[in-house]
Amino acid sequence: MATGDEAVRxxxxxxxxxxxxxxxxxxLLAPLFLLPAIVYIIALVAVPFLLALGFAFSDxxxxxxxxxxxxxxxxxxxxxxPVFWRSLRNTLVFTVIAMVLIVVLAKAxxxxxxxxxxxxxxxRFFVLLPWTxxxxxxxxxxLWMLDSIYSPINWVLRSLGLLEDNLYWLGKDxxxxxxxxxxxxxxxxxxxxxxxxxxxxxxxxxxxxAAEIDGAGFWRRLWEITIPLNLPVIxxxxxxxxxxxxxxxxVVYILTRGGPENATQVLPSYAFFKGIGGxxxxxxxxxxLFLFPLLLAAxxxxxxxxxxxxxx
Amino acid sequence: MADTALPVADRGYVxxxxxxxxxxxxxxxxxxxxxxxxxxxxxxxxxxxxxxxxFKHDADLYNAQNNPFVFNxxxxxxxxxxxxxxxxxxxxAANTLWIGLLVVAIxxxxxxxxxxxxxxxxxPWAGPLGIAIFFVYLIPPTLLFISLTRVVAILGLQxxxxxxxxxxxxxxxxxxxxxLMGFLKAIPRDIEEQAMVDGYSRLQAFVRVVxxxxxxxxxxxxxxxxxxxxxxxxxxLAFISPSASKTISIGVPTELIRGDVFFWQSLQAAAILxxxxxxxxxxxxxxRFITGFTMGAVKG
Numbered sequence: 001m002a003t004g005d006e007a008v009r010x011x012x013x014x015x016x017x018x019x020x021x022x023x024x025x026x027x028l029l030a031p032l033f034l035l036p037a038i039v040y041i042i043a044l045v046a047v048p049f050l051l052a053l054g055f056a057f058s059d060x061x062x063x064x065x066x067x068x069x070x071x072x073x074x075x076x077x078x079x080x081x082p083v084f085w086r087s088l089r090n091t092l093v094f095t096v097i098a099m100v101l102i103v104v105l106a107k108a109x110x111x112x113x114x115x116x117x118x119x120x121x122x123x124r125f126f127v128l129l130p131w132t133x134x135x136x137x138x139x140x141x142x143l144w145m146l147d148s149i150y151s152p153i154n155w156v157l158r159s160l161g162l163l164e165d166n167l168y169w170l171g172k173d174x175x176x177x178x179x180x181x182x183x184x185x186x187x188x189x190x191x192x193x194x195x196x197x198x199x200x201x202x203x204x205x206x207x208x209x210a211a212e213i214d215g216a217g218f219w220r221r222l223w224e225i226t227i228p229l230n231l232p233v234i235x236x237x238x239x240x241x242x243x244x245x246x247x248x249x250x251v252v253y254i255l256t257r258g259g260p261e262n263a264t265q266v267l268p269s270y271a272f273f274k275g276i277g278g279x280x281x282x283x284x285x286x287x288x289l290f291l292f293p294l295l296l297a298a299x300x301x302x303x304x305x306x307x308x309x310x311x312x
Numbered sequence: 313m314a315d316t317a318l319p320v321a322d323r324g325y326v327x328x329x330x331x332x333x334x335x336x337x338x339x340x341x342x343x344x345x346x347x348x349x350x351x352x353x354x355x356x357x358x359x360x361x362x363x364x365x366x367f368k369h370d371a372d373l374y375n376a377q378n379n380p381f382v383f384n385x386x387x388x389x390x391x392x393x394x395x396x397x398x399x400x401x402x403x404x405a406a407n408t409l410w411i412g413l414l415v416v417a418i419x420x421x422x423x424x425x426x427x428x429x430x431x432x433x434x435x436p437w438a439g440p441l442g443i444a445i446f447f448v449y450l451i452p453p454t455l456l457f458i459s460l461t462r463v464v465a466i467l468g469l470q471x472x473x474x475x476x477x478x479x480x481x482x483x484x485x486x487x488x489x490x491x492l493m494g495f496l497k498a499i500p501r502d503i504e505e506q507a508m509v510d511g512y513s514r515l516q517a518f519v520r521v522v523x524x525x526x527x528x529x530x531x532x533x534x535x536x537x538x539x540x541x542x543x544x545x546x547x548x549l550a551f552i553s554p555s556a557s558k559t560i561s562i563g564v565p566t567e568l569i570r571g572d573v574f575f576w577q578s579l580q581a582a583a584i585l586x587x588x589x590x591x592x593x594x595x596x597x598x599x600r601f602i603t604g605f606t607m608g609a610v611k612g
Binding site for chain 2: 026028029031032033034036037038040041044045047048050053054055058061065079087088108109111112115117121122123124125126127128129131132134135136137138139140141144149150152166180186191195197198218240247249250251254259267268271272275276281284285288289291292295298299302303306
């Protein structure tokens with residue numbers, strides 16, 4: 001198993017060490033070192049996942065924890081529930097719009113951050129704030145930013161004469177959805193930009209320099225060199241952002257609680273309100289399970305772009 | 313390639329091109345500064361507004377006609393003192409701290425050997441296993457929190473902060489193993505081999521040589537893992553209801569918002585007090601995070 005290493009080690013070294021105890025046997029040490037991590041993940045990720053699958057086919061509630069098989073009854077109930085369809089649709093709309101915005105803005109932000117200028121550290125500090133702040137607290141800050149009466153955004157718009165009455169950022173269907181998406185994009189873009197930045201740094205300077213000397217302008221270089229070479233990294237950053245977006249319920253929970261009238265309800269928040277709020281663990285689990293196909297698709301996409309990245 | 317493309321003979325052309333380039337670069341610099349400032353303002357907007365809010369009197373704040381960005385009345389610190397004296401903010405902060413530190417300890421104890429095993433011990437399947445562990449990070453709490461409430465109940469940890477100590481490593485271990493793999497791969501193999509030639513066993517080489525060398529990376533992982541626990545919301549919200557056991561993440565939004573009464577100034581003060589130190593430490597270590605993440609993907 002450890003042939004590569006054995007071959008490197010000079011023969012005399014083995015002789016110098018009198019006892020080759022288990023502390024030296026890589027074949028034993030390697031799995032032993034890995035075991036705790038694997039056990040932890042199996043016990044508290046894999047088992048709960050299977051348990052969640054089981055819940056979805058049972059009648060478990062918070063009040064009556066006994067497990068009875070009910071087949072597809074939960075799914076039938078969910079499919080008859082208009083709020084579920086609304087949440088599913090919202091989740092998809094939300095993810096697609098957020099993804100597009102994240103790619104464009106993160107790419108732009110990465111190119112700004114990579115440029116040389118003074119006060120770079122200070123700018124970087126501010127730009128990374130959305131991502132480093134605990135989501136719940138950032139959402140609380142936004143809740144105040146988007147207040148129906150005292151929102152400073154409304155005040156600015158009013159002062160500029162662009163607005164007669166206040167905008168109810170979180171009170172109107174489309175506006176609430178837009179606000180939730182905006183907060184998500186605001187939060188994820190710095191992370192995506194940092195990932196893309198790492199990719200940008202890895203593009204050798206001479207490729208760009210050569211193209212510049214050949215007369216390629218900024219946009220031409222952007223479209224024909226930077227973006228193609230950077231594509232796998234951009235893909236990874238985007239999908240990461242997408243997963244973090246569509247599986248999160250914190251922003252919705254704090255900003256709107258899914259309201260008004262479920263206009264911003266997404267699968268994770270609906271699963272939470274049903275499962276923990278309403279105590280119907282079985283239905284909550286069944287709703288959350290609908291995240292899985294989305295998640296699987298995203299994961300496969302990430303894997304494929306990672307493989308592409310390794311080959312080039 | 314570049315040489316052949318450059319028109320050599322025409323000096324005037326070269327001069328002109330150079331001047332044009334300089335003007336364009338100058339414009340480019342202005343654009344970069346402008347964009348950088350806009351990006352910083354957008355990113356920091358809620359925090360800037362929050363900082364102003366935190367020091368305002370009620371009479372100043374709750375007057376829709378007042379310019380919200382200036383102090384129409386003298387600034388006051390009373391809402392910040394309220395946060396410390398009249399709310400459980402310090403309890404939440406203490407909870408976040410000790411839970412985070414224990415989780416970091418568990419993460420390192422489990423993650424370091426695993427990362428070493430994957431990065432160095434020539435295991436078959438090490439590559440795919442590493443990626444598999446990383447993908448566990450992408451399994452969202454939203455998929456697991458309902459069944460985990462049952463697991464927590466079976467363990468007898470409902471409403472106890474200890475439930476978070478047990479569950480949070482499932483979030484931190486996968487990322488940390490990936491990061492640590494990156495840092496361990498960056499250490500030259502010769503150094504360990506030399507240590508083993510000098511009579512250390514593999515285990516001793518790991519503990520006495522590799523770990524000290526990986527220390528900068530380990531510090532980065534400690535910060536990253538701690539931040540992840542401080543960020544977590546769903547598990548804490550689902551598992552814990554007594555306010556004395558809450559973390560900052562759930563304590564501030566659930567306890568400082570009482571029904572329809574919002575302590576806006578104190579809420580904003582709380583957000584800033586947590587956001588700024590975390591952002592500061594993160595910025596110090598940003599380069600190291602990037603190295604760790606990208607090195608993890610490099611074949612050792």
